[in-house]
Amino acid sequence: MTFFYNINCGSPFISSHTNPLRICQVVASINEHTGGPAFAVTSLAEVLANQGICSYLFTLDYQECGQQVTASGVKLHSYHANRITRYIRGFHPLASRALGELAASELDLIHNHGLWMFPNLYARQSALKYHLPLVISTHGMLNSWSLKFNHFKKCIAWLLYESKNLSSATVFHATSFEEFLAIRSLGFKQPIAIIPNGVEVENQILKSERERLVQDFSELKDKKWLLFMSRIHPKKGLENLILTWKIISGIFDDWHLVIAGPDTLGYQKKLEILAAELCLQERVTFTGMLSAQKKKIALSNANLFVLPTYSENFGIAIAEALAYGVPVITTKGAPWEDLLTYDCGWWIENTRSQLAGALTEAMQLSDREREAMGLRGRDLVKTKYSWDSIAQQMSQVYQWIFRGYDPPNCIHF
Structure with a gap:
């Protein structure tokens, strides 16, 4: 059993397996019609796998929103979004239990993407229960415009679970300095990695x-x-x-x-x-x-x-x-x-x-x-913005959380 230092509270993270690291990306959906995170998260998981990380992806499948984006070399855990799931922001008790079982036996770190959905709550619950570090990518959802959109529903989610989710983060990930400022403006003090999204540069222009x-x-x-x-x-x-x-x-x-x-x-x-x-x-x-x-x-x-x-x-x-x-x-x-x-x-x-x-x-x-x-x-x-460069920076953040050496250049306090 190997112990790792917890950046937030000084207690050790515990892992029985360190090489390669086992990282799970948690995102509400990777269906192609649901927007940019579906492509960004799957690309990150795939390139991390190519760089030697044991890469998992945990999500719900909203079949009415198109096919799920594929990621080769990634262990996909996907659960069908039934009617209740679709209408209650990703509520899915079976998926919650499954993520907990995965965290208990196979994971070293959970990287949660997005806010306001029940899978984001499940990521925090599993990380805390099994003493795993939790990285949260907010994907712009704490910017002022986003907070005002559907404000009443977000206030309810904030009181029920989202504030605790964010307070439980070991490290935040922001894709820009503006997003960094949005996180800080809400009082969160954890380290923040500023790493942009990656882009696949096509060789062939059609x-x-x-x-x-x-x-x-x-x-x-x-x-x-x-x-x-x-x-x-x-x-x-x-x-x-x-x-x-x-x-x-x-x-x-x-x-x-x-x-x-x-x-x-x-x-x-x-x-x-x-x-x-x-x-x-x-x-x-x-x-x-x-x-x-x-x-x-x-x-x-x-x-x-x-x-x-x-x-x-x-x-x-x-x-x-x-x-x-x-x-x-x-x-x-x-x-x-x-x-x-x-x-x-x-x-x-x-x-x-x-x-x-x-x-x-x-x-x-x-x-x-x-x-x-x-x-x-x-x-x-x-x-x-090449994906290889972006995934390498993210991998350095994961390694820093566990190894405790000098923080990489993308980390801001």
């Missing part, structure tokens, strides 16, 4: 397959594509985007606004009504959730990417667009000052006038100028 998407959406033919690709959600700023597009679209009749992404809230209908009221039906296309291949085609052939968000902890959609060589316009609700530093996009205040100005400037550039910006963005992603 420009030659543009017509496959045009076959589905003929209005895209012979147009430049202004692409939004993310969840269809109020925090993404889509109403502002459509209202701004009404103002400037008449100047740029060779451009078409493409809005792609899953709609789990039924919010897209409201946006379609708004577009119709503004007589923009022929200038805006809602594609819904695109398959993996068609998503690649859309990113490969977009001329400009826009995400006028109110709040992002990282903004994986921005990084993905840059990885395909597409210049990006986003707001300061996303932590992407790199767009200015590396001259690969626009980082603006979240106002319609600023959005209109950035869109106008970007669309007035020549194709060659936008392509040069896109190449700089692609180089940025390769340098700073």
